[in-house]
Amino acid sequence: MSPSKPILLAAGGTGGHMFPAEALARALLARGRTVELVTDKRGHAFGDALPEVAVHRVNAASPGSGLVGKLAAGWKMGLGLLRASALMRHLEPAAVVGFGGYASVPTVYAAANARVPVMLHEQNAVLGRANRMLAAGARRLAVAYPEVSGLRERDRAKIVLTGNPVRPAVAARRATPYEPPAAGGPLRLVVLGGSQGARVFSEVVPAALARLPESLRARVHLAQQCRPEDLDAVRAAVAGLGLAAVELDSFFRDVPDRLAACHLALTRAGASTVAELTCIGRPALLVPYPFATDDHQTANAARIAQDGAGWHVPQPELTAEALAARLESLLNDPDTLAAAAAASRARGRDDAAERLADAVLEMADAAAPANAPTEAAP
Structure with a gap:
């Protein structure tokens, strides 16, 4: 050639x-x-x-x-x-x-x-x-x-x-080791809904956090991507929850850094999102977009769940009560998070x-x- x-x-x-x-x-x-x-x-x-x-x-x-x-x-x-x-x-x-x-x-x-x-x-x-x-x-x-x-x-x-x-910025973060939550330390939760955010996350996440024990909420550092039209509502919904830190925006320019620093991510299951999560090696709750062509996001999430690298949560099952229970269980279980992070990294490239x-x-x-x-x- x-x-x-x-x-x-x-x-x-x-x-x-x-x-x-x-x-x-x-x-x-x-x-x-x-x-x-x-x-x-x-x-x-x-x-x-x-x-x-x-x-x-x-x-x-x-x-x-x-x-x-x-x-x-x-x-x-x-x-x-x-x-x-x-x-x-x-x-x-x-x-x-x-x-x-x-x-x-x-x-x-x-x-x-x-x-x-x-x-x-x-x-x-x-x-x-x-x-x-x-x-x-x-x-x-x-x-x-x-x-x-x-x-x-x-x-x-x-x-x-x-x-x-x-992206090169994502590949560069593969060398960042996963550090599971320490007893009494911060709990960094990143919520990403794709390029335009996800309304269901804006509705469910604040309600789920409100159901967590106060002692757990006080440790949560929330970084959530929201649709521009949802920002004010989410800001108001989390204002009185006593979270340790809150960052809300319609677009994060430093997603690789945020993923590398997080303990748990809540995301859609698009191809690029899954590739970035697994390249860096971070555990995630994957909520497939239910109207994706051929339901390909469900297939992506199912593969990740089968590998033990995350958890597949169909959108109809993403209620405030169910998410609160899942968050409380995982954020109090650093060993499970660390095992999922290792499995995620093992399947990433x-x-x-x-x-x-x-x-x-x-x-x-x-x-x-x-x-x-x-x-x-x-």
Whole structure:
């Protein structure tokens, strides 16, 4: 493979797709490879941190509802495929890596049809719909979990376990050891609800803390991310609880530091959140977003619970009474927290970006002598 040939990353939409793409870009650039990003209008470039990564835009859309919506989505996808096919001819990439989501579909499909080596990266424990559509045309499927559901049997031979890349600031915190709560010492609880917070946490957490014994509340250091519209209500709800410290915000810029310092986290179970928790090695109560596509967050949480690295709490079971009982039990049991932290760290990776880069380059090198035809995606 010629180092001058670019490697195209196809990603867009949410940070769950863009974070691992950015991490892979960094790893490939460090090896002297040319990297370019293909995304849709929603996708953000990697910003000032990676100005050398050229960005190309293609049309893409998720399947619409109703006849008009489906026709509009099909039209956009068709335009995206035409643009992506032109990019294949113009750039002649060494490989294309798709990170799931419908923003990746035109580029990955065009690459498979042009016989460009394709790798798909799946961040969740369930193969996403876009990756399911594209798996037939991929030469490799890089996964974050040893077991991924939704795969056809004939695609299992393509699997390479890489993990889910995390931000450098997260990887740097893997060296921070977990310190379980000391008798009578602070109890640091971090509550994160994803990029926009979670209303259910804003409603349930203050009510659960109010049910804790006063002596326990007096030790709790609460850092909670809330939706902007919920901040005042949460602030009022916790004001008279006698907590040792309270930090509420709609966005924390220092999440890696907060996770590294916490004794217990309460979070959703998105791919990036789970990757960060396990990379740093922190115990967590995982409450999957119940409306996630294919319920993939439930699958993620279930895998973590099976490993003993945290506790899966379905949202319907997240009542103030149940959460209070769980918090009281765990915060008074440092040995259980420490065991979960160790299990979390054991399943986490700080080298996922390097492993993914290895797999991409091996695939591209193997295909370099003659780009053998690959089965095009249906």
